[in-house]
Amino acid sequence: MIITVRDCLRLLLVVVVSLSPAAGIAATEVEGARIWPAPDHTRLVFDTRSQVRHTIFSLENPSRLVIDMQDTSLGANLDRLDLSNSPVKRIRSAPRNGNDLRVVLDLEKDIKPRSFLLEPNQQYGHRLVVDLIQEDRESLDELTKPIVRDQSDSKRDIIVVIDAGHGGEDPGAIGPGGTREKDVVLAMARRLEELIDSKPGYEARLTRTGDYYIDLRRRTLLARKHNADLFVSVHADAFRSPQPSGASVFALSQRGATSETARWLARSENRSDLIGGEGGVTLGDKDDVLAGVLLDLSMTASINASVGVGGYILDQLGDVTKLHKRGVEQAAFVVLKSPDIPSILVEAGFISNPREERNLASANHQRKVARAVFDGIDAYFNNVPPPGTLLAWQKRQQGGAVASEYRVQRGDTLSAVARRNQVSVEALKRVNGLTDDVVLVGQTLQIPNS
Known part of the structure; x- marks a missing residue:
């Protein structure tokens, strides 16, 4: 049998047409989906085989959100998503324009949508993220103004804001046995909250109470909303090898303070914010030089207090677990950059170490660590009680x-x-x-x- 050049060209054309998107094979696929309800928004995440081009738009009467993905097919079962505690009543999907995919969210009420793409990381591949912002709920973005304490109250509680790291789409570090940092630190934060609330003269607040993600800057805004005397961020460390172990306590580094000072001075809305806690100093009527000096002094005082309370906590942690470093370490963590709230970050252990992973997943060990952290906090504030608090009044009486x-x-x-x-x-x-x-x-x- 003799095959001519023309026959070869015809055969090649058939192959190209059969493999082209127009023939019904989409370039990418939605391989999975997750939903994360939070207090002020709900996050819907689509796992895609590759980066996807998309558009979103809202419809009213009834409220709907339409998500169009170009050259994409659906390979996941969206019916399995748990829509409870979210504004989504139902999710519908269908092919559109041949190889495109349309996903429609039937909503209980109007929302403000936001979407963006995420590049692959160690945990996930390509992702399309759609945030459903519920504007009828209090937005964390509106919490930039601190609540001023009633100065006439001379026996107020010491406010400790506890921040459980990561959450939602961000699992944090994952141990060799599959233990997720976000779960461990939330459980530990809740135990610490119980201990703080059980002691007269103290009151605790959590930045997150469930499995959802809060932006790092918003966590410090929440501390300012509650006019915190102390901000404690709880994490579990990880390393590329399983050998490192032990708990650590971090405060803000001077280098981090310097960069944050510049950031605050650059943002005009910060000029009227409180600096120095009870001192009530504002930057609104200060020139750049004086504002910079005041802010730098406030940062330095905050770091000093952070290192002080961190030392007390390390003393207590050393009785219940191994310490990675015996002194308070300093780094430029974003969550520690509040200029007038002493802030520390507690690494409860290395989740990448198999033995410590088992400990961190243990309720008994979580209680011991939480107790050590609280005992350190209590020892510090009993030595240096903030003015106007019950502890300060008790110390004077005694x-x-x-x-x-x-x-x-x-x-x-x-x-x-x-x-x-x-x-x-x-x-x-x-x-x-x-x-x-x-x-x-x-x-x-x-x-x-x-």
Whole structure:
């Protein structure tokens, strides 16, 4: 049999046509889907074989959201998604224009949609993310203004905001046995919340109460909303090899503070925000130089307090688990960058270490770690109670080491305050949890008995 050149060309044309998208084979496929309801939005995630071109638009009466994906087929069962606690009543899908896919969300009420693509990571491949923002609920973006405490209340609670890292689409580190960091730290945060709330003079708040993700900057905004005296972010460390182990405590590094100072000064809305906590200093009426100095002093005071409380926590953690480092480490973590709230990050252990993974997944070990963290917090605040709190009042009533309080004035130095009150600089630093001689105008110092 003789095959001519023309026959070869015809055969090649048939093959090309049969493999082209127009012949009914889409370029990519939706391989899976997940939904994550959060307090102010719901996140819908589509796993796609490759990057997908898409458009979204809303329809009213009834409320619907239409998601069109170009050159895409559906290989997942969307009916299996749990739509409870979300504004989605039903999900429908159908091919469109040959090789395109249309997904329609039937909604209980109108929402504000947002969509974006995510590149593959260690956990997932290509993803199309659709956020359904529920504008009738309080948005975390609206929490940039802090709530000012009632200064007439001299026995208020110490507010501790606990941040369980990761959540939702972000599982955090995953141990060799499949334990997910986001689950471990949420369980530990809840145990810490119970311990704090059970002690008179304390009140705890969680940044997230379920399996959903909160932007890192929004976590610090929540701490400001609750006017926190302390922000504690709970995580579980990981490394590329299984050998490293032990718990760690981090505070903000000076390098991180410097970059954050520049960021705050660059954003005009921060100018009217409180700096220095109880001092109530604002930047709105200050020039750039003075605002920078005040902000830098506030950052330094916050870091000093963070290192102080971190040291107390490490002392307690060392009794229940191995320590990775015996001193408080410092790094430029975003969640630690609040300029006037002492903030620490607790790495409860290495989830990448098989033995520590088993410990971190154990309810008993979680209770021990949570108890150690709280005991450290309590020891610190009993030594340096914030002004106006029940702990400060109790310390005065008991005739403890603190004889009085002093509000730092312009021109004051730590040595001058010590000399005026006939105490040593070291005693002032010890009682106030200071690691250096820097004091901030408006800062309240506890003056120890001579």
